[in-house]
Amino acid sequence: MLKKNEVLREIRETLGSVPEFLAKIPESSIEQEWELLKRLELGETAIPNKYKELMGLGIASAIHCLYCIEFHKEAAISFGAKEQEIEEAIHLAKQTVGWSAYLHGVQADLGRFTEDVRKINTYVQSTMLKKKVA
16 A cells, blocks of 8 residues: 555656645545546546546536536546537536436336337437448
């Protein structure tokens, strides 16, 4: 297990400085938190970094977390996101929250909703396949 000052040195080498929010993490968990942040936020995973950050921005917008909005917006820009992509991620979050409110408000039946969505997806996929063949 690394000591906190060793982890902070690695953070400084990786990020250029040690942000206060990371410096405040207790020694008992700083190594694990840094490893997770480094792997998910900076590392290559199944989802490209730009898309992970746009997803994070959409989620942050939906949960109204100003800290997360700032973090994910800046990270998305760092990974090449354009203003139009940032706006779209935020708009998609708004759209998702709006439909969630509506579906909960009308107490839509989840089983029926799932059935309808699967029918739609099957149709759209077959239509897209026909367009590609034509």
